[in-house]
Every structure is written in structure tokens, then in C-alpha cells.
Amino acid sequence: MAATRRPGRNHLFVPGPTNIPDRVMRAMMVQSEDHRSVDFPSLTKPLFEDTKKVFGSTEGTIFLFPASGTGIWESALTNTLARGDKVLTSRYGQFSHLWIDMAQRLGLDVIVQEEEWGTGAKPEKIEEALRADKNHEIKAVMVVHNETATGVTSNIGAVRKAIDAASHPAMLFVDGVSSIGSLPFYADEWKVDCAIAGSQKGLMLPAGLGVICVSQKALKAAEGQSGRNDRLARVYFDWEDHKKQNPSGYFPYTPPLPLLYGLREALACLFEEGLENVYHRHAVLGEATRQAVAAWGLKTCAKSPEWNSDTVTAILAPEGVDAAKIIKHAYVRYNLALGAGLSQVAGKVFRIGHVGDLNELSLLGAIAGAEMSLLDNGVNVTPGSGVAAASSYLRENPLSKS
Numbered sequence: 036m037a038a039t040r041r042p043g044r045n046h047l048f049v050p051g052p053t054n055i056p057d058r059v060m061r062a063m064m065v066q067s068e069d070h071r072s073v074d075f076p077s078l079t080k081p082l083f084e085d086t087k088k089v090f091g092s093t094e095g096t097i098f099l100f101p102a103s104g105t106g107i108w109e110s111a112l113t114n115t116l117a118r119g120d121k122v123l124t125s126r127y128g129q130f131s132h133l134w135i136d137m138a139q140r141l142g143l144d145v146i147v148q149e150e151e152w153g154t155g156a157k158p159e160k161i162e163e164a165l166r167a168d169k170n171h172e173i174k175a176v177m178v179v180h181n182e183t184a185t186g187v188t189s190n191i192g193a194v195r196k197a198i199d200a201a202s203h204p205a206m207l208f209v210d211g212v213s214s215i216g217s218l219p220f221y222a223d224e225w226k227v228d229c230a231i232a233g234s235q236k237g238l239m240l241p242a243g244l245g246v247i248c249v250s251q252k253a254l255k256a257a258e259g260q261s262g263r264n265d266r267l268a269r270v271y272f273d274w275e276d277h278k279k280q281n282p283s284g285y286f287p288y289t290p291p292l293p294l295l296y297g298l299r300e301a302l303a304c305l306f307e308e309g310l311e312n313v314y315h316r317h318a319v320l321g322e323a324t325r326q327a328v329a330a331w332g333l334k335t336c337a338k339s340p341e342w343n344s345d346t347v348t349a350i351l352a353p354e355g356v357d358a359a360k361i362i363k364h365a366y367v368r369y370n371l372a373l374g375a376g377l378s379q380v381a382g383k384v385f386r387i388g389h390v391g392d393l394n395e396l397s398l399l400g401a402i403a404g405a406e407m408s409l410l411d412n413g414v415n416v417t418p419g420s421g422v423a424a425a426s427s428y429l430r431e432n433p434l435s436k437s
């Protein structure tokens with residue numbers, strides 16, 4: 036049977052992949068090129084410098100991989116750590132869980148602080164664990180900045196302070212897959228040793244380009260692994276191969292050319308708007324979404340305002356209502372893609388992604404669609420209440436600061 040045609044645009048409100056600006060799509064429509072030509076570095080060399088800006092870094096080194104965020108997790112761990120090394124981390128959602136699982140499968144000794152889903156990393160507990168580690172066996176602290184599964188943002192500045200307060204030399208690895216390019220991120224100021232991003236969220240590109248911003252300290256740690264028998268195996272993600280080629284604008288293997296052109300254009304979009312404006316826009320759209328949720332009489336998965344994420348809101352369906360049905364109905368009936376609940380919160384939450392290229396009216400479309408799907412599924416919300424609350428807030432709070 037042929038698939039049903041759904042007229043009009045699909046409203047993509049999963050928290051990544053996100054909507055791609057038209058000009059970025061056009062920039063990616065390119066003929067193939069020789070990536071070893073004399074012209075190629077004029078595209079790539081500025082990219083390494085410009086990409087740093089979205090990480091809040093001037094001192095870091097950018098590596099670009101044909102990969103998704105998961106590959107970049109692996110890149111951070113395998114370049115800097117050896118088998119059996121201790122790493123400290125917290126689990127509070129599906130993505131922190133998956134990164135822990137990877138670290139364990141790679142043969143690291145992972146110390147996990149279990150946190151309630153809907154909360155995030157606890158700097159005071161991290162400090163306590165580091166203070167107790169008198170012999171400095173913990174080599175890295177891993178934190179997911181924005182837990183996309185639960186709509187929770189952790190305070191990376193506070194985690195940095197905790198590490199410093201414990202006078203501990205551990206590296207700081209931060210997953211910024213659903214924060215970088217949308218939420219304030221200051222890799223230099225927070226002394227983040229590996230900051231990890233994927234192309235399909237704040238960078239407004241298709242999936243397929245993994246980005247890491249690496250500190251001098253992490254580069255040294257990677258060099259220190261050379262020649263060790265217990266070093267973790269790394270081949271495709273080995274920074275050494277990239278370090279030999281990138282400074283002259285080349286890659287150790289065939290780079291995904293359209294994504295590089297797309298990245299150039301996406302960065303131009305972000306810089307034209309101004310990063311501070313981009314962060315402000317996400318804060319306003321995030322708050323507007325939460326106002327709608329409150330007007331519906333529903334609760335977010337984030338347990339208290341300190342955890343609220345400005346890129347994704349995970350909304351708890353009322354007792355007895357299957358959130359998966361709300362999502363399916365929104366898609367089939369209204370051509371609206373909402374984010375599913377993952378693992379522990381499957382069937383319990385639906386997510387509205389408000390990340391990337393969007394504005395007031397696009398968000399209001401998603402809120403209207405979610406509201407209609409809630410009503411169609413028998414949830415007792417006042418028709419129009421979410422849209423009214425969000426639109427009042429948006430009228431009072433312009434998206435642009437300047």
C-alpha cells in the first residue's frame with residue numbers, strides 16, 4: 036500500500052535532527068570535488084577556526100569526523116584513556132546511560148553516580164568523590180550537559196568549580212550534543228578538555244558530522260597514550276592522523292563534502308544572528324514551551340526549574356495516558372513529529388524539541404498540534420490554553436536581544 040500523502044510541511048519538533056535552514060540546504064547541493072586539490076583548504080581551514088566559536092573556545096583544537104555524536108564520545112575516550120582507567124560520571128537519562136555503557140564496553144572502570152531522572156549532575160557529589168580519590172586514579176569526569184531524554188541541563192561551570200575545589204587533575208569531558216550551538220557553552224572558561232557535538236541539532240545540519248573541541252591538556256593525554264600496551268584501540272577516530280593533515284586543510288580520509296559546505300553556511304547563520312542572540316532565542320522559546328505546559332496543567336520531567344532545558348521539554352503524560360499514543364496521533368493526524376520517551380520514560384513522556392532554526396510561530400504550531408493531540412487522546416486540557424500562554428509570553432519577550 037502506498038504511504039499516505041500528508042499535505043503541507045511536516046513539523047519537525049523532535050530534539051534533533053532539527054530543521055535545516057533553506058540556505059544551508061542550498062549550500063549542501065554541490066558537485067563532488069577533489070578533497071586533495073589545491074583549492075580544498077580554502078573551504079576547510081576557516082572551518083576549523085570558526086567552529087571553535089560555538090564551543091566558546093579560542094584555545095581548543097577542532098576535529099571533524101564523518102560520524103554522529105556517538106562516534107565523538109568514542110573519540111574522546113579512546114584517544115585519552117587507557118584500559119582500566121577510572122572515570123567518574125552520573126546517570127540521569129538515556130544519553131548519559133549510553134555513554135556509560137560505551138565507557139564500560141571499552142574497558143574503562145566507570146564510577147557511576149546514580150541521579151534521579153529529571154535531575155542532573157550534582158557538583159557537590161562530584162567534588163566529594165574527587166576529594167576521596169587521594170591517589171588521583173580518576174582520569175576524567177564525564178558529564179552530559181543537556182540530557183535530551185529528560186529535558187535537563189546540568190551546570191557545567193559548577194562542575195568545573197567542583198573539580199578545582201577538590202584540586203583534582205581529572206580531565207573534564209562534556210557531551211554538548213544537544214546544547215552546543217543553542218545553549219551558552221564556554222569550553223575555555225569551563226576548562227572542558229573534550230567538548231562533543233553532532234551536526235544535527237544546534238548546528239542545523241543533517242546528522243553525519245561529529246565535532247570535538249579538544250584542550251591542550253587532552254591533546255597531551257592522547258600523546259601520552261602512544262606506545263602504551265594498555266592504550267585503548269583507536270583507528271578511525273585517532274586524532275594523530277587528523278593532526279598531521281588538518282593544519283594544511285586536508286583530512287586523513289574522504290570527508291563528507293556537502294556537510295562541510297553546510298557547516299560553513301550554518302556557522303554563517305549563527306554568527307549573523309549573533310551567538311548571544313541565539314542563546315537568548317532558545318531561552319525564550321524554552322520558557323514559552325514551559326508556560327504552555329503549565330497552562331495545560333501538566334508537569335515536565337525536569338524536577339525543578341534549575342534543571343530546565345532550553346532546547347527540549349519532556350512533558351509527563353497524565354496517569355493512565357500513554358504518551359506514545361499522543362506522539363503517534365500528532366504525527367499521523369497533524370503531521371507533527373514530537374520526541375518519544377526513551378527507555379525508563381518510554382510511554383510516560385513526550386518531548387517538544389525547541390532547538391535549532393525556529394521562531395515564535397513555528398513553536399506555536401507545535402504547541403497547537405500537541406494540544407490537539409492531547410485533547411484527541413482524552414486529556415482534559417482547556418482548548419487553546421497552551422497556545423494562549425505561550426503566545427502571551429512570546430509577545431512580551433522578543434527573540435532577539437539586540
Ligand SMILES: Cc1ncc(COP(=O)(O)O)c(C=O)c1O
Nearest residue numbers: 103104105130181183212213233
Ligand atoms: C545528549 C546526546 N548525546 C549523544 C547523543 C547521540 O548522538 P547521535 O545520535 O548523534 O549518535 C544524542 C542523540 O540524540 C544526544 O541527545
